[in-house]
Amino acid sequence: MAVLVSVICITYNHENYIGDAIEGFIMQQTDFDFEILIGEDCSTDGTRKVIESYANQYPEKIKLITSDQNVGMIENYRRVYAKSSGKYIAECEGDDYWTDPQKLQKQVDFMEAHPECSMCFHAAEVIDVRNNTRVAYIRPFNKTHILPENNFFYGGGPKCPTASVIYVRELMKNPPQFYHEALVGDFAFSLVMLASGRIGYMDEVMSVRNLWVPGSWVTKYNHESTKEDKVHHLQGMIKTLNGFNEFSHGKWEYEVQKKKLEWCTEIRALLGDKHYLKDGEIKKLFNQLVLKDKMEYVLCWYIPGMNNLYENFRRTVKKHLLRVETEHHQALK
DSSP states (O other): OOEEEEEEEEESSOTTTHHHHHHHHHTOOOSSEEEEEEEEOOOSSSHHHHHHHHHHHOTTTEEEEOOSSOOOHHHHHHHHHHHOOOSEEEEOOTTOEEOOTTHHHHHHHHHHHOTTEEEEEEEEEEEETTTTEEEEEEOSOSSOEEOOTTOOOOOSSSSSOGGGOEEEGGGGSSOOHHHHTOSSHHHHHHHHHHHHSEEEEEEEEEEEEEESOTTOHHHHHHHTOOHHHHHHHHHHHHHHHHHHHHHTTTTTHHHHHHHHHHHHHHHHHHTTOOOGGGSHHHHHHHHTSOHHHHHHHHHHHHOHHHHHHHHHHHHHHHHHHHHHHHHHHHHHO
16 A cells, blocks of 8 residues: 655654654554654764664664765755655654544645635644643634635744644745745745645644744753844745745735834844834835725834733633643543
């Protein structure tokens, strides 16, 4: 029987986490064949030994892909993708893991029933690895559905954990130039998927996103990056958006400009100048917004106290909902 799904896992220095990831792959119960491709990028800890022990137990299922030297995250993903053969790709990096043994079956059933979808993703819980506590649920919608066609989708981040994604493999066979030039691959990937079809969402918690893993991109960006590093990162994200806007012939022009305004504002704040409308690019982007969106930015820029009250209220509500949802999940167990 031909492989229907290729599970892609890229990993580097995940000795304490990769075992959970692999266990999540192995436990999958499906009526189709799937393969597990793990790209190990010359870790300096015991990651490779852990993978090899599993590969020896499941040689017919697990394929270890590595090299004699570190190639970096993007190239690691490319070489693993090149070895894949499934109709669909399911993703999970080595520091996250799946929690539902029916995850692949449910997502494949969804994709087969909705051929107009380029990908689908699902809800997840977030664990702070520093104290092993649940800190949030990533649940951007409260029902399983296909996102509206005009929805501007940001993947691989706060709204869409990587370990929840399954997509049509053929769509990434020859990705556009802006993807190859992107600083953040999963963000560019989500834009390719957006331009290639509809996006499906399954309102089920089926994976865990581990937060503050030592050496992870999030940890490095928030705790180790300089101001200059962050400015460079944001400029790179804006460049990706410009490339996507050209590739998609301006289909999401308004949403692109709004996101660019957000990042241009953040860059100006990092540079220590909060007179935002003195910046020509910011003023140009601001003037293109509708009145409602303009008011949100004015509130954020010039009445920070009011904005802080609003954000505190949102955080209080979010904590309450997290507590209620945690109690609900515990009651179901």
